[in-house]
Amino acid sequence: MQNRISVFGSINMDLVIYSNSSPSEGETIFGNNFETFLGGKGANQAVAAARMGSEVSFVGKVGSDLFGKILKEKLELEDIETELLQEHTGESGVAFINVIESTAQNQITVISGANSHAQSDQLSDEALSSSEIILSQLEVPLQEIEKLFSRASNKGCLRILNVAPALQLSETLFNETDIFLVNEQELSALSNKPLNIDDIGSIKECIDSLQLNDDQSIVVTLGSKGVYVHQHNKNEFFSGHKVNAVDTTGSGDCFIGAMASNMLLSKNLFESADLANKAAALSVTKKGASVSMPRRQEVIDFWS
Numbered sequence: 001m002q003n004r005i006s007v008f009g010s011i012n013m014d015l016v017i018y019s020n021s022s023p024s025e026g027e028t029i030f031g032n033n034f035e036t037f038l039g040g041k042g043a044n045q046a047v048a049a050a051r052m053g054s055e056v057s058f059v060g061k062v063g064s065d066l067f068g069k070i071l072k073e074k075l076e077l078e079d080i081e082t083e084l085l086q087e088h089t090g091e092s093g094v095a096f097i098n099v100i101e102s103t104a105q106n107q108i109t110v111i112s113g114a115n116s117h118a119q120s121d122q123l124s125d126e127a128l129s130s131s132e133i134i135l136s137q138l139e140v141p142l143q144e145i146e147k148l149f150s151r152a153s154n155k156g157c158l159r160i161l162n163v164a165p166a167l168q169l170s171e172t173l174f175n176e177t178d179i180f181l182v183n184e185q186e187l188s189a190l191s192n193k194p195l196n197i198d199d200i201g202s203i204k205e206c207i208d209s210l211q212l213n214d215d216q217s218i219v220v221t222l223g224s225k226g227v228y229v230h231q232h233n234k235n236e237f238f239s240g241h242k243v244n245a246v247d248t249t250g251s252g253d254c255f256i257g258a259m260a261s262n263m264l265l266s267k268n269l270f271e272s273a274d275l276a277n278k279a280a281a282l283s284v285t286k287k288g289a290s291v292s293m294p295r296r297q298e299v300i301d302f303w304s
């Protein structure tokens with residue numbers, strides 16, 4: 001199957017509490033509501049790309065527990081190929097998420113479970129050759145992403161890395177990445193420099209210090225403020241779109257999945273970031289991560 005995105009990444013059961021505040025140490029509070037969703041940065045990005053119209057294959061590990069079964073079913077309901085999703089004997093990944101309703105912001109703690117057993121060789125050379133884009137994040141072992149990106153280097157796939165959560169990259173993984181996707185904290189950690197989100201000059205300084213080569217690009221998501229894109233010698237800032245936000249969980253994942261999906265069609269990073277910025281704004285108007293990902297037509301209709 002051609003024209004597809006392979007996501008090598010995490011899949012979690014998101015256990016989400018909606019509340020008015022977060023408890024301090026030793027304090028017990030009542031929340032307002034509890035929900036469970038398909039989550040994990042990898043799975044969320046896969047769903048976002050699939051809903052935007054791409055053929056997506058998910059490569060990773062679920063546990064042998066009940067969550068594992070449910071998570072696999074949820075991916076399949078999204079028309080995501082799960083042939084390369086394997087079961088690890090043990091527990092599935094889970095994320096404990098507290099969403100503060102007044103701000104729609106969240107606090108997330110992840111227990112990796114089966115995700116820490118994901119292996120790059122789950123994706124055969126043949127499967128790699130039929131992928132136009134390889135998309136990964138840092139919730140699966142970094143050395144496995146490094147192996148996969150290295151193997152992909154002579155296969156003509158575009159390698160997109162979401163540097164989240166913020167972890168130190170090896171020189172090899174850094175050099176084998178074509179497009180970096182970061183938020184402001186992740187850019188600051190990657191460049192080892194303080195960053196002022198309101199100052200484009202400070203964003204540019206952090207990017208310059210990375211000394212990207214001519215084939216590498218970086219996209220910086222700045223929450224509701226917008227997105228900054230750097231490719232070759234061109235930089236462009238896209239302002240955020242005003243919406244009524246109820247839950248920002250997974251909005252970065254929505255951006256990445258939508259951007260990757262559009263890259264298959266237009267190959268233009270700036271155009272794709274512009275569309276993804278709109279998709280991500282729409283995603284925060286609904287609760288949950290993967291379930292809030294919009295479909296391509298919804299994005300077009302909402303912003304026309």
Ligand code: RIB
Nearest residue numbers: 012039040041095250289
């Ligand atoms: O980016 C949001 C995601 O981070 C959640 O779905 C959670 O599972 C964690 O991986």
